[in-house]
Amino acid sequence: MKYIITIIQPSRLEPLQDALAGLGIDGMTVSEVQGYGRQKGKTEIYRGTEYSVNFLPKIKVECAVDSKLAESVIETIRETCSSGRIGDGKIFTMDLSDAMRIRTGETGLSAL
Amino acid sequence: MKKSLILTLAGASLIAPVQAFAAPDAETAFIFNSLSFLVHGFIVMLMAAGFCMLEVGLVRSKNATVQSTKNIGLYSIAGLMYWLVGYNLMYMDVSGYIGSLAIWAPDDSAVITDAGYVGDSAGYSASSDWFFQMVFVAAAASIVSGAVAERVKLTTFLVFSAILTGIIYPIQGSWTWGGGWLSEMGFSDFAGSTIVHSVGGWAALTGAIIIGARKGKFGDDGSIRPMPGSNLPLATIGTFVLWFGWFGFNGGSQLAMGSAADVAAIANIFVNTNIAAAAGVVVAIIATALLYGKIDLTMALNGALGGLVAITAEPLAPTPLLAAFIGGVGSLLVVFSVPMLDRLKIDDVVGAIPVHLVSGIWGTIAVCFSTDASLIVQLIGIVSIGAFVVITSSLVWYALKALMGLRPSEDEELSGLDASECGLESYPDFIRQA
Numbered sequence: 001m002k003y004i005i006t007i008i009q010p011s012r013l014e015p016l017q018d019a020l021a022g023l024g025i026d027g028m029t030v031s032e033v034q035g036y037g038r039q040k041g042k043t044e045i046y047r048g049t050e051y052s053v054n055f056l057p058k059i060k061v062e063c064a065v066d067s068k069l070a071e072s073v074i075e076t077i078r079e080t081c082s083s084g085r086i087g088d089g090k091i092f093t094m095d096l097s098d099a100m101r102i103r104t105g106e107t108g109l110s111a112l
Numbered sequence: 113m114k115k116s117l118i119l120t121l122a123g124a125s126l127i128a129p130v131q132a133f134a135a136p137d138a139e140t141a142f143i144f145n146s147l148s149f150l151v152h153g154f155i156v157m158l159m160a161a162g163f164c165m166l167e168v169g170l171v172r173s174k175n176a177t178v179q180s181t182k183n184i185g186l187y188s189i190a191g192l193m194y195w196l197v198g199y200n201l202m203y204m205d206v207s208g209y210i211g212s213l214a215i216w217a218p219d220d221s222a223v224i225t226d227a228g229y230v231g232d233s234a235g236y237s238a239s240s241d242w243f244f245q246m247v248f249v250a251a252a253a254s255i256v257s258g259a260v261a262e263r264v265k266l267t268t269f270l271v272f273s274a275i276l277t278g279i280i281y282p283i284q285g286s287w288t289w290g291g292g293w294l295s296e297m298g299f300s301d302f303a304g305s306t307i308v309h310s311v312g313g314w315a316a317l318t319g320a321i322i323i324g325a326r327k328g329k330f331g332d333d334g335s336i337r338p339m340p341g342s343n344l345p346l347a348t349i350g351t352f353v354l355w356f357g358w359f360g361f362n363g364g365s366q367l368a369m370g371s372a373a374d375v376a377a378i379a380n381i382f383v384n385t386n387i388a389a390a391a392g393v394v395v396a397i398i399a400t401a402l403l404y405g406k407i408d409l410t411m412a413l414n415g416a417l418g419g420l421v422a423i424t425a426e427p428l429a430p431t432p433l434l435a436a437f438i439g440g441v442g443s444l445l446v447v448f449s450v451p452m453l454d455r456l457k458i459d460d461v462v463g464a465i466p467v468h469l470v471s472g473i474w475g476t477i478a479v480c481f482s483t484d485a486s487l488i489v490q491l492i493g494i495v496s497i498g499a500f501v502v503i504t505s506s507l508v509w510y511a512l513k514a515l516m517g518l519r520p521s522e523d524e525e526l527s528g529l530d531a532s533e534c535g536l537e538s539y540p541d542f543i544r545q546a
Contacts, residue, residue, distance in 0.1 A: 045404050046338035047411060047463070048451035 001096040001109065002070040004077075006061045007035060007089040012081040013059050019080045020063070023072060027112075028063040039087035058089065064099050064112050141233035141370025142223070148378070149240035152364025156247040159357030160187040163254040165350025167261060168538075170341035170410065170462045174528025175262045176538035182257045182266060186273040190250035193278035198249060199242055202282035206290040210283055216242060233370050244364055248308055249277045249285075251361070255312025258462035260319045262339075263326045263525055266533045268516045272319070272508055280504045281311055284497045299493035300485040303365035305425035305475035306497055313469025314501040316460070322509040323518045325459030327525050336454050339461075344409055351413040355389050358420045362427040381427045385420065388427075388439025392419020395440040399447045411450065414463040415443035421468055422475035429482035438478045442471035 008016065013030065020028065034055035041054035065073050074091055082088050099111040136144070164183035168176045195216050204212040218239040223231030253273045260269065287294040288307050301307050329337055341347060362385045368374045396415025400408040422442025423435055430438060449466035458465070476494050479485045512518060519525065524532035531537070 045406060045408070046340050047408060047454075048404065049336045049338045049454060051338045 001064055001099060001112065002067050003062065003064050003094045003096040004070065004073060005092040005094070006077050006081070007033070007058050008061060008077075008081045009083070009087065009089060010057055010059045013061070016061065016077060016080045019076050020073065023069065023076055025063055025065060025069075025073060028061055030062075031060045033058050033060045037087075037090070056087070064096055066109055066112065136233070136370060138231060138233040138235070139229040141368075142229055142231060142235045142237070144369040144374075145234070145236035145367075146240040148364055148366070148369035148374075149236060149244040152360035153240070153244040153247050155360025156244075156251065156357050156364065159247070159251055159354050159361070160184075160254060162350045162353030162355075162357055163251075163258065165353060166347050166413070167258040167350070167462055169343040169345070169347025169350060170258070171261050172339060172528070173342040173539050173542070174530055174537075176342065177530040177534045177536045178266050179257070179261055180538070181534060182261075182269055183254060185266075185270050186253045186257060186277075187250045189270060189274050190253050190277040191246055193274050194246045194249050194282075195242075197278040198282040199245060201279065202245070202285040202290045206286045206292045208293045208296075209287065210292075211286045211290055218242070234368065236368075245289075248304060248361070249281050252281050252304075252308045252312040252315075253277050255309065255464050255468045256316045256319055259316035259460045259464040260323050261461040262529065263459075263519055264319070264323050265517060265520055266529070268512050268518055271516065272315075272505075272512060275508050276315055276505070280315070280501060280508075284311060284500050287497070288493070294489075294493050294496065297492065298486060298489050300479050300483060300490065301425050301476055301493065302427060302479075303362045303424045305421055305472040306494055309421045309424060309468040310472035310476070310494065311497065311501050313465055313467075313472055314498055315505040316464045317458070317469060318502055318505045319509055320458050320460050320465065322506065322513070325457060326461075327522055329459050330454075330457045341410065347410065347413055351416055355386075355416060355420065358385050358389070358424075362424055366428070377428055383432060384423055384427045384430055384435035387432050387435045388419040388423035388442070389416045390419070391436040391439040392416045392422075392443035392446075395419075395443040396447055399444060403447070410463070411447055414446045414450065414467050417467045418442040418446035418471040421471040422478060424472075425475040426479040426482055426485075431482075434482055438475065438481070441478075442474050445470050445474055 006016075010032075017028070035058050036054055036056055039056065041052050041056060043050055044053055045051075063073075070093060074093065077091055098107055100107045101111040160183060164180055167183065168179045171179050197213070197215075199216040200214040201211045204214060220238050223229060223235050229235075253276050256272070256276065257269065285307055286292045288299055288301060289295070326339065329339065331337065359382050362381045363378045366374055366378050366381060369378060392415040393412050396412045396418075397407050399415075400406065400411045419439030419442050422438045423430070427435070446463065446466040449470045450460075450463050453460050453465060460466070473494055476490050477487065479490060480487045509518065520529060520532055
């Protein structure tokens with residue numbers, strides 16, 4: 001199994017949800033995060049003083065998937081969330097040693 | 113009902129051609145005068161809510177509970193202190209410099225007897241006057257709370273408010289509205305640009321300096337770190353509520369509503385008050401757009417209030433055009449004073465000092481444009497009241513520093529005063545920023 005962590009622009013969350021549902025991925029964890037990479041931040045001005053806002057709002061999507069599905073999931077994420085501009089985000093893939101469904105105690109792929 | 117009244121008056125005018133209009137009798141005038149104080153007074157009371165919204169909106173969420181507590185606390189303390197000490201210190205047997213030490217109590221027995229109303233047409237209920245004056249002193253106290261927000265101890269601040277409202281404000285008020293030496297010189301301040309707003313502004317200035325800035329606000333290298341407010345829509349609504357309250361503030365200061373002339377005056381006051389505020393907003397919008405490339409909402413809010421403070425010294429006499437000018441200049445002074453205070457390393461969280469002190473001074477001077485007030489006398493009033501408040505408020509701040517401490521610890525300030533002083537978060541369901 002693989003654990004895929006994706007940082008995306010907030011506006012891409014809904015399209016991503018729909019696209020992953022189409023692949024049979026019907027569960028994910030989403031959190032509101034802040035971050036920056038090459039996009040850097042922006043300059044704002046408050047009551048006459050300029051200041052840099054280095055952290056931009058992003059959405060982090062996490063899901064556990066069958067290793068066989070991992071490549072198509074990554075490709076789907078990339079297609080859905082790419083706008084060609086700096087700030088689109090990143091996809092991280094980690095090996096997942098196990099997973100368990102709390103309600104039933106099932107482990108492995110049947111827990112996903 | 114109205115038609116028959118008109119017919120009756122028309123009929124009366126045919127019979128008694130000497131007087132075309134029936135002036136209200138003394139009791140009717142008493143009723144309207146008192147009503148003016150009461151209605152305008154409770155409209156001003158809502159400014160306490162306006163200040164609260166404005167200040168809470170401009171502080172960070174980790175201090176919202178304390179800021180709210182300060183506001184409801186100071187309004188209540190002002191109301192009690194003004195009854196126990198303040199009103200009579202300001203109005204009773206003023207000897208030129210000070211009134212009398214006595215607890216105030218309602219008493220209309222001189223004009224309302226078993227025979228009915230026996231006073232004249234300038235009379236009003238004693239309690240209605242107390243009520244109207246009380247909400248004014250509460251306004252002065254709340255000016256201070258915004259400037260020194262986010263780093264003053266709650267209890268210390270409330271004690272300061274008690275002294276400001278019970279002693280400092282009433283004494284300088286006795287010099288003017290109480291009939292003392294400044295009013296005898298001809299000092300003119302219709303609704304309190306100096307007497308209320310500058311007084312609050314001076315106390316805010318000394319507080320901001322003596323308490324010091326928020327940790328991290330000013331760097332040793334001269335850098336300034338903005339600490340944006342947590343809820344700008346709330347601050348905007350607060351400004352609207354203050355604007356609304358100002359109609360009571362300026363309108364009620366006509367001190368009478370018992371004649372057509374008085375009501376017409378109040379109407380003109382409402383018009384000038386609104387125009388001055390509106391001009392203040394527009395000037396601030398244009399100025400910040402030109403200066404910073406972006407319109408700053410918080411400056412537009414300050415601009416409205418700066419315009420309102422400026423017109424407060426004379427909201428009746430100016431033409432609408434002059435009112436717009438006075439309000440606009442007040443706002444412009446605010447727009448430039450805000451960054452200037454930052455450069456002087458004076459940390460005023462909400463812009464209370466530019467709005468109430470700087471614009472208050474301007475408004476007091478601007479009285480000379482529409483009345484025959486003497487500029488020299490206006491300046492004497494500004495300087496003498498300024499000196500008095502600076503000295504007394506500084507003494508109180510230093511005394512409180514020694515007795516109670518002015519600031520929470522650095523850790524408490526960083527984690528937010530809500531946690532350390534109230535143990536109560538304002539937004540426990542939301543994720544907090546540092």
